[in-house]
Amino acid sequence: MKDDQALYLGIDIGGGSVRGVLINREGQLFAENKISTNREWTNSEFLEELIRLIETFQNHKFESIGIGTPGPLSINEGIIHHSANLVNLVQVPIVSTLQKKFPQKILLNNDANCAALGEYHFGKGKGSQSLLVLALGTGLGAGWVQNGNLFNGFNGNGFELGHVTVQMNGALCGCGQKGCVESYFSARGFLNRYKDHTGVMLDSAKIFFEKVELGEEIAEKIFSEGLEALAESIRAAVHLVNPDKIVLVGGLTQSYHLMEKPLQAHLKNKIFPELYNHFHLEVGGNIAGSFGAASLCF
Amino acid sequence: MKDDQALYLGIDIGGGSVRGVLINREGQLFAENKISTNREWTNSEFLEELIRLIETFQNHKFESIGIGTPGPLSINEGIIHHSANLVNLVQVPIVSTLQKKFPQKILLNNDANCAALGEYHFGKGKGSQSLLVLALGTGLGAGWVQNGNLFNGFNGNGFELGHVTVQMNGALCGCGQKGCVESYFSARGFLNRYKDHTGVMLDSAKIFFEKVELGEEIAEKIFSEGLEALAESIRAAVHLVNPDKIVLVGGLTQSYHLMEKPLQAHLKNKIFPELYNHFHLEVGGNIAGSFGAASLCF
Numbered sequence: 308m309k310d311d312q313a314l315y316l317g318i319d320i321g322g323g324s325v326r327g328v329l330i331n332r333e334g335q336l337f338a339e340n341k342i343s344t345n346r347e348w349t350n351s352e353f354l355e356e357l358i359r360l361i362e363t364f365q366n367h368k369f370e371s372i373g374i375g376t377p378g379p380l381s382i383n384e385g386i387i388h389h390s391a392n393l394v395n396l397v398q399v400p401i402v403s404t405l406q407k408k409f410p411q412k413i414l415l416n417n418d419a420n421c422a423a424l425g426e427y428h429f430g431k432g433k434g435s436q437s438l439l440v441l442a443l444g445t446g447l448g449a450g451w452v453q454n455g456n457l458f459n460g461f462n463g464n465g466f467e468l469g470h471v472t473v474q475m476n477g478a479l480c481g482c483g484q485k486g487c488v489e490s491y492f493s494a495r496g497f498l499n500r501y502k503d504h505t506g507v508m509l510d511s512a513k514i515f516f517e518k519v520e521l522g523e524e525i526a527e528k529i530f531s532e533g534l535e536a537l538a539e540s541i542r543a544a545v546h547l548v549n550p551d552k553i554v555l556v557g558g559l560t561q562s563y564h565l566m567e568k569p570l571q572a573h574l575k576n577k578i579f580p581e582l583y584n585h586f587h588l589e590v591g592g593n594i595a596g597s598f599g600a601a602s603l604c605f
Numbered sequence: 606m607k608d609d610q611a612l613y614l615g616i617d618i619g620g621g622s623v624r625g626v627l628i629n630r631e632g633q634l635f636a637e638n639k640i641s642t643n644r645e646w647t648n649s650e651f652l653e654e655l656i657r658l659i660e661t662f663q664n665h666k667f668e669s670i671g672i673g674t675p676g677p678l679s680i681n682e683g684i685i686h687h688s689a690n691l692v693n694l695v696q697v698p699i700v701s702t703l704q705k706k707f708p709q710k711i712l713l714n715n716d717a718n719c720a721a722l723g724e725y726h727f728g729k730g731k732g733s734q735s736l737l738v739l740a741l742g743t744g745l746g747a748g749w750v751q752n753g754n755l756f757n758g759f760n761g762n763g764f765e766l767g768h769v770t771v772q773m774n775g776a777l778c779g780c781g782q783k784g785c786v787e788s789y790f791s792a793r794g795f796l797n798r799y800k801d802h803t804g805v806m807l808d809s810a811k812i813f814f815e816k817v818e819l820g821e822e823i824a825e826k827i828f829s830e831g832l833e834a835l836a837e838s839i840r841a842a843v844h845l846v847n848p849d850k851i852v853l854v855g856g857l858t859q860s861y862h863l864m865e866k867p868l869q870a871h872l873k874n875k876i877f878p879e880l881y882n883h884f885h886l887e888v889g890g891n892i893a894g895s896f897g898a899a900s901l902c903f
Contacts, residue, residue, distance in 0.1 A: 379879075437759075451845075460847035461735075461883050467844040470877065472837040475772050484875060486837075539770040539784075543841050546765040547749075549758035577782060579768065585759050 314369040316361065316411070317601025319418070320344075320376040322392040327360050328597040329367055332605060334429040338364055339597075346392065350399050357401070358408050371412040373603030374401065375421030375596050382463035385415050391445075414603040416463055418442070418596055423450025424457045425599025426554045431591040435552035439544055440591070441468065443559035446481070447489040447496075447540075451548060457603070466544075469493065473539040478503070491536035494559060500529045516562045534566060538573030545582050556592035563590050612667040614659065614709070615899025617719070618642075618674040620690040625658050626895040627665055630903060632727040636662055637895075644690065648697050655699070656706050669710040671901030672699065673719030673894050680761035683713050689743075712901040715761055716740070716894055721748025722755045723897025724852045729889035733850035737842055738889070739766065741857035744779070745787040745794075745838075749846060755901075764842075767791065771837040776801070789834035792857060798827045814860045832864060836871030843880050854890035861888050 314337055319326045322344065329338040340363045342356055361372065379388045385402020402413050416424075423440035426432035432440065432452065442448035447469035451458040458465045469489035470482055477486030481495055490496045494512035501515060502508045504525050509515050518526035541553065555563070575583055612635055617624045620642065627636040638661045640654055659670065677686045683700025700711050714722075721738035724730035730738065730750065740746035745767035749756040756763045767787035768780055775784030779793055788794045792810035799813060800806045802823050807813050816824035839851065853861070873881055 458846075460845075461849070461880065464847050464877070464880055465845070467877070470844050471769075471841040472875070473770060473773055475833055475837055482877075535773055539773055543769040544845065546768050547758075547763070547842065547845060548756075549762050551759070577770070579762070579765070579780075582759065582762055 314367060315601040315604040316364055316369050316372045317597040317599070317603075318357070318361070318372065318374045319421070319596035319600050320357075320374065320390075320393075321418075321596065325357065325360060326595070326597045327364060328595065328601060329364055329369055330598060330601050332428075334598060338367055340364070344393065347395055348393050349395050350397065353393060353396060353399065354401065354404050358405065361405070361409060369411060371414065371604040372405070372409065373414045373416070373421070373600040375416055375418045375600035375603070376401075378417040378463070380415060380417060380463060382415050382417075382459060384462075385413070387415075412604070416457070416459070416600070416603055417448070418599075419448025420450040420457055420459070420463065420465070421596055421599035421603065422448075422556050422594070423452050423554075423599070424602045425594040425596070426556065426591045427452040427455065427457075428602045428605065429598055430594040431554045431589045432552055435550070437548060437550040437552070439466075439541075439548070439550040439553045439586075441541070441553065441555050442557040443493065443555060444557035445494045447493045447537075448557075449544070451544075451550070453548075468540055468544055471540050471543050473536045473543075488536050488540035492533040492540075497529060497533060500533070501526065504529065512559060516565065519562075519565060530565070531569065534569050535573055538570060538577055541574060542577045545578050545586065549582055550586050553586055553588040554591040555588070556590075556594075560590050560592055612665060613899040613902040614662055614667050614670045615895040615897070615901075616655070616659070616670065616672045617716070617894035617898050618672065618688075618691075619716075619894065623655065623658060624893070624895045625662060626893065626899060627662055627667055628896060628899050630726075632896060636665055638662070642691065645693055646691050647693050648695065651691060651694060651697065652699065652702050656703065659703070659707060667709060669712065669902040670703070670707065671712045671714070671719070671898040673714055673716045673898035673901070674699075676715040676761070678713060678715060678761060680713050680715075680757060682760075683711070685713075710902070713761075714755070714757070714898075714901055715746070716897075717746025718748040718755055718757070718761065718763075719894055719897035719901065720746075720854050720892070721750050721852075721897070722900045723892040723894070724854065724889045725750040725753065725755075726900045726903065727896055728892040729852045729887045730850055733848070735846060735848040735850070737764075737839075737846070737848040737851045737884075739839070739851065739853050740855040741791065741835075741853060742855035743792045745791045745835075746855075747842070749842075749848070751846075766838055766842055769838050769841050771834045771841075786834050786838035790831040790838075795827060795831060798831075799824065802827065810857060814863065817860075817863060828863070829867065832867050833871055836868060836875055839872060840875045843876050843884065847880055848884050851884055851886040852889040853886070854888075854892075858888050858890055
């Protein structure tokens with residue numbers, strides 16, 4: 308059973324840390340390590356730190372390296388164009404640079420896609436034939452795993468669900484367009500909408516959700532509209548690709564107790580019955596991004 | 606070259622006629638025949654006429670039979686649930702009934718999916734790796750051909766683009782929901798919006814487009830809003846599945862001269878540049894539905 312013993316290195320480039328894990332196909336952990344990220348890293352500083360992290364795993368034998376990072380990126384060229392977390396990175400040739408140091412095959416993909424693949428291999432998406440994963444965090448990301456294969460689309464741009472329009476000429480999104488679901492349902496979206504209505508920029512989505520729980524009218528209205536927008540974006544995805552499983556992950560799912568009933572009611576009301584009855588929606592998110600990144604190698 | 610000589614029967618169940626063609630993989634026509642449809646046909650009348658039509662091809666040897674029809678239908682069970690054109694049809698077990706009469710394999714799919722596959726094999730979609738076809742007619746249908754394979758989704762329900770929401774709580778759609786793109790851009794949608802604004806139900810989309818060409822303000826407004834809705838729905842599809850080719854077919858493309866400039870401007874403005882630059886949009890529609898139906902067999 309050579310395959311069962313093969314190990315894969317997964318690297319997750321997050322806002323706070325860069326984490327590496329060495330796992331097998333069953334998700335057993337053989338080694339792990341991390342470094343703290345420095346928001347000011349230049350391309351070369353970032354790449355040097357990344358090389359040092361990967362070198363700490365070199366006393367193990369592993370087959371390949373999967374790397375997950377926020378985009379925008381080109382998975383074919385192996386380039387991170389830029390990053391909201393690491394503000395000085397510009398057109399980082401991450402794959403070609405690492406490839407000079409390490410003989411293993413290196414795969415790059417965006418973090419929402421890695422989350423989707425992680426849920427498929429190790430989490431709530433196991434066994435799904437058509438798995439849609441929504442990453443509800445600062446923005447709204449998504450990934451689609453079709454018959455066990457991550458749908459990359461063109462150069463890793465597949466399933467940019469956050470930038471599907473739910474309201475023509477609606478709220479301004481970070482992408483510069485109006486009416487994207489991300490402008491209604493994401494940490495950034497909630498905070499921007501709250502500022503639109505009150506002039507006040509809250510410090511965090513946590514504070515926004517506290518206001519919702521306390522019943523502050525304007526926060527409740529923004530949240531309620533956001534949930535309907537989220538349901539419309541799920542409707543779009545379901546009517547197009549007909550998933551059998553939808554898994555919600557990301558920081559905002561900590562407030563899922565506020566979402567569950569109205570979201571389910573919207574979905575039942577809005578989606579064609581034969582497709583609504585075909586999927587189950589669950590909250591996932593216990594699968595580390597680094598595990599998802601490692602599963603790019605499978 | 607046995608494969609090149611193999612023949613396939615394609616049947617297109619349209620509102621005015623049921624057409625059959627016998628073609629090879631290259632789209633060469635070997636025989637054709639049609640019968641006029643009777644709007645009042647019962648299940649058994651419809652099936653008897655269909656059997657008679659197929660029997661006229663029995664002096665030829667053919668491999669399999671592809672059937673395209675408006676939905677809703679279940680392609681796995683081979684059932685037409687009902688039909689807007691043939692109003693007395695109810696749960697027609699079309700595949701099992703024909704299978705008792707004919708030994709050839711029989712494949713059923715909806716007309717927009719057949720149009721997409723037809724454009725892929727014989728039309729403007731040749732060579733595309735990710736082909737999106739929009740059927741702009743009474744309603745708004747769509748089909749997606751990924752690496753040469755028609756995306757059926759669950760039981761043939763894949764790519765119901767007409768029922769993607771572009772405006773939360775917007776115009777009432779024939780499906781009972783609000784804000785679907787079909788309620789803004791389709792013959793039915795234009796006529797319903799015109800009635801909403803004026804109280805007058807026009808007789809046809811042709812008359813509506815004449816009013817647009819004559820510069821009638823309300824018709825122009827409805828058309829302009831429809832084009833923006835269409836662009837938003839194409840944005841959704843492009844941001845999710847990243848096609849390299851988009852082909853528009855269906856009766857409304859006869860008025861494409863009115864659409865081209867504003868539609869292209871909306872698409873360029875709304876879609877992420879790397880994805881906008883990745884696709885070409887063309888008008889197709891010279892491929893008969895029966896040819897698309899035959900290509901289900903390939």
